[in-house]
Amino acid sequence: MGNLVIRDLNQSFRRDDGSNLIVLDNLNFDVKDKEFVCILGSSGCGKTTLLRLIAGLDTAQSGSINLDGEEIQGPSPKVGFVFQEYSLFPWRNVIDNIAFGLEMNGIVREERYRIAEHYLDLVNLSQFRDSYPSELSGGMRQRVAVARALALDPVLLLMDEPFGALDAQTRNMLQQEILGIWQKTKKTVVFITHSVDEAVYLSDRIIVLTPRPGRICKIFPVELPRPRDRTSVEFAQVRREVLNLINQNCSIQ
Amino acid sequence: MGRRAENKGKDWRLGAAAILLALVLWEVIAAVIIRYPFILPAPTDVFAAFASLLQTGDIFLDLETSLIHFAIGLGLALLVGIPIGIMMGWSRRTESLIDPLIELLRPIPPLAWIPFAIIWFGLTAFSAGFIIFAGAVFPIIINTYSGFRGVPRVFVEAGKMLGCTRERDLIRYIALPAALPSVVSGIRIATGVGWMCLVAAELFGVSNYGLGQKLWFYYSLHQMDSVVVYMILLGMIGLAFDMVFRYYVDRHFLKWRTGEVV
Numbered sequence: 001m002g003n004l005v006i007r008d009l010n011q012s013f014r015r016d017d018g019s020n021l022i023v024l025d026n027l028n029f030d031v032k033d034k035e036f037v038c039i040l041g042s043s044g045c046g047k048t049t050l051l052r053l054i055a056g057l058d059t060a061q062s063g064s065i066n067l068d069g070e071e072i073q074g075p076s077p078k079v080g081f082v083f084q085e086y087s088l089f090p091w092r093n094v095i096d097n098i099a100f101g102l103e104m105n106g107i108v109r110e111e112r113y114r115i116a117e118h119y120l121d122l123v124n125l126s127q128f129r130d131s132y133p134s135e136l137s138g139g140m141r142q143r144v145a146v147a148r149a150l151a152l153d154p155v156l157l158l159m160d161e162p163f164g165a166l167d168a169q170t171r172n173m174l175q176q177e178i179l180g181i182w183q184k185t186k187k188t189v190v191f192i193t194h195s196v197d198e199a200v201y202l203s204d205r206i207i208v209l210t211p212r213p214g215r216i217c218k219i220f221p222v223e224l225p226r227p228r229d230r231t232s233v234e235f236a237q238v239r240r241e242v243l244n245l246i247n248q249n250c251s252i253q
Numbered sequence: 254m255g256r257r258a259e260n261k262g263k264d265w266r267l268g269a270a271a272i273l274l275a276l277v278l279w280e281v282i283a284a285v286i287i288r289y290p291f292i293l294p295a296p297t298d299v300f301a302a303f304a305s306l307l308q309t310g311d312i313f314l315d316l317e318t319s320l321i322h323f324a325i326g327l328g329l330a331l332l333v334g335i336p337i338g339i340m341m342g343w344s345r346r347t348e349s350l351i352d353p354l355i356e357l358l359r360p361i362p363p364l365a366w367i368p369f370a371i372i373w374f375g376l377t378a379f380s381a382g383f384i385i386f387a388g389a390v391f392p393i394i395i396n397t398y399s400g401f402r403g404v405p406r407v408f409v410e411a412g413k414m415l416g417c418t419r420e421r422d423l424i425r426y427i428a429l430p431a432a433l434p435s436v437v438s439g440i441r442i443a444t445g446v447g448w449m450c451l452v453a454a455e456l457f458g459v460s461n462y463g464l465g466q467k468l469w470f471y472y473s474l475h476q477m478d479s480v481v482v483y484m485i486l487l488g489m490i491g492l493a494f495d496m497v498f499r500y501y502v503d504r505h506f507l508k509w510r511t512g513e514v515v
Contacts, residue, residue, distance in 0.1 A: 055414060057410055057414070074418070075413040075414050075416075075418060077416050080414065081410075081414040083407050083410070083411060085407050087407045087408065087410075087411040089408060089411075089427070089430070089431075090431075090509050090510070091430040091431070091433065091509045092430075092509070100412075100415050100417075100426075101415030101416050104412075104416040104422065104426070132508075132509045133509075134509065134510070148415070149414070149415075152415065152416065
């Protein structure tokens with residue numbers, strides 16, 4: 001299961017001058033089990049803030065986030081997180097990075113390597129089992145980060161612009177790969193991006209946020225069949241619709 | 254890697270040639286120009302002194318005594334410095350509590366503690382150890398502290414998301430390994446500073462043996478060739494400590510850092 005229900009979510013930060021900066025303004029949305037949802041918005045619209053709240057890394061000012069009927073109150077092994085920046089532990093090699101969560105959850109050595117190797121295989125990096133993160137390319141590091149997040153078998157996978165720092169070709173390849181992994185592992189995915197192209201390629205639904213304060217501008221279903229072809233007329237059509245929507249209704253007022 | 258190793262080989266031969274040249278120059282200046290061993294003993298005198306010192310076997314007792322003093326000082330510095338550094342780096346409140354105190358004590362030269370070392374510990378190995386401790390503890394505290402302070406937030410949060418949520422586990426599994434390069438470089442600095450304090454620590458008669466003690470002893474006998482033997486020994490052992498860090502600790506202990514910009 002992996003049903004995410006978000007109700008009346010508000011978050012604001014106190015500025016140095018004492019005034020309040022509203023970051024998220026009354027957000028309401030659901031993500032269904034096994035759904036792939038992208039949250040699309042320009043930088044500073046509170047996308048990352050939202051994801052950190054869902055992860056339990058921060059606490060909301062008001063409102064509720066429920067995962068399968070349970071309120072999120074802190075980091076939980078049911079939720080996996082792939083960070084925007086490189087987050088692999090540089091002192092652990094690839095296999096020990098993937099096995100970290102299992103180790104923390106008391107899984108015995110043999111069993112955790114067996115599980116970690118399965119996920120290493122899933123991201124096609126078996127030949128880099130004993131490499132250190134510093135020896136991997138940016139794309140490979142993020143694939144290991146995905147494997148590490150999946151190793152605890154979470155129901156919900158949160159991804160915070162995981163491919164933002166990668167070149168376009170690598171990004172396209174990893175998008176394809178993450179869809180394959182999603183179809184195999186049947187996770188609910190909430191994926192943050194500022195790229196319309198990425199959102200249209202990946203999503204079942206796109207949640208478009210307006211910036212400052214972050215509000216839901218539009219929830220946009222993408223009904224293109226998979227695998228999607230970026231160069232097709234239909235793809236271009238959907239992309240144009242989303243872009244027009246952003247330009248007309250969802251930019252800074 | 255291959256090219257680097259090759260370059261190292263070239264550097265090594267050049268360096269050896271320079272040392273040889275310096276020895277020849279030294280011999281010429283001492284034996285031909287100055288000709289007064291009390292002012293400057295020649296390398297050949299020093300070598301002869303070394304040979305006769307080896308025969309008495311005292312040199313090994315000196316070495317043992319000095320290493321004991323050093324081990325007491327450095328061991329104590331690690332035992333005290335690392336926990337204090339961890340506490341200061343991990344918690345803002347402990348930092349505010351301890352930092353002013355550390356900053357007040359740190360500028361006091363280690364040798365200025367000699368009078369109190371004698372009063373508190375008498376003329377014992379612990380007295381010498383205390384002076385070495387006073388020199389070694391601060392680099393360890395400061396580097397451990399700054400290492401822990403600099404642990405990237407994303408590592409801590411990644412750890413939390415993977416079920417490493419208790420503070421003790423976060424320190425053990427995330428902060429400590431992330432801070433390790435900084436901690437190790439602090440220990441390396443402390444080793445250097447501590448070793449420098451050794452000569453002074455053995456100056457005030459805590460033992461009848463010791464590299465520093467013998468240096469002063471032969472000075473009082475005006476046997477300057479033996480003084481140079483002990484100077485060289487002190488330097489060589491200091492160098493050996495540094496080599497341990499450079500070639501062993503960095504390569505084997507911190508091998509994950511290879512390829513990273515340091």
